[in-house]
Amino acid sequence: MIRPFLAHAVLVLGLWFVLGWATETRAAPEEAVTFAVVIKGGHILPPRLEVPAGRKIRLTVRNEGPGPSEFENLSLRVEKVLAPGASSFLVIHPLQPGSYRFIDEFHPDTSEMLLIAR
Numbered sequence: 001m002i003r004p005f006l007a008h009a010v011l012v013l014g015l016w017f018v019l020g021w022a023t024e025t026r027a028a029p030e031e032a033v034t035f036a037v038v039i040k041g042g043h044i045l046p047p048r049l050e051v052p053a054g055r056k057i058r059l060t061v062r063n064e065g066p067g068p069s070e071f072e073n074l075s076l077r078v079e080k081v082l083a084p085g086a087s088s089f090l091v092i093h094p095l096q097p098g099s100y101r102f103i104d105e106f107h108p109d110t111s112e113m114l115l116i117a118r
Contacts, residue, residue: 031056032055032091033055034057035057035058035059036062037113039062039064039069039104039111040063042065042104042106043111044103051116051118052118053094053095053098054095054096056091056092057095060089061088061090062082063085064085065084068083070082070104071102072102073102073103075100076100078092095117099117100117101113102115
């Protein structure tokens, strides 16, 4: 009775090692590079932000203004609506080199941030 169990266990362990599952090394996913963005008084700070191209980007966004804000970029299909005093984050896939314009939808005439991927 123990013999079939032992044979099965040896077979499973053998496959585990032969197929490389026991020694498999996977590259850890690259951590997102984090940048802080503040929306205050109808302005996005910083107005210009340089980020590395080809890396995942994490933007922490805080609304320090008295009213709501909607931080967005339509071409990247990202947006975040924030109540006064709220903060959140956006994760942006690795970008090609270039410029990406973000606005606060509630203050489109005065709020703009240019994200530059290099």
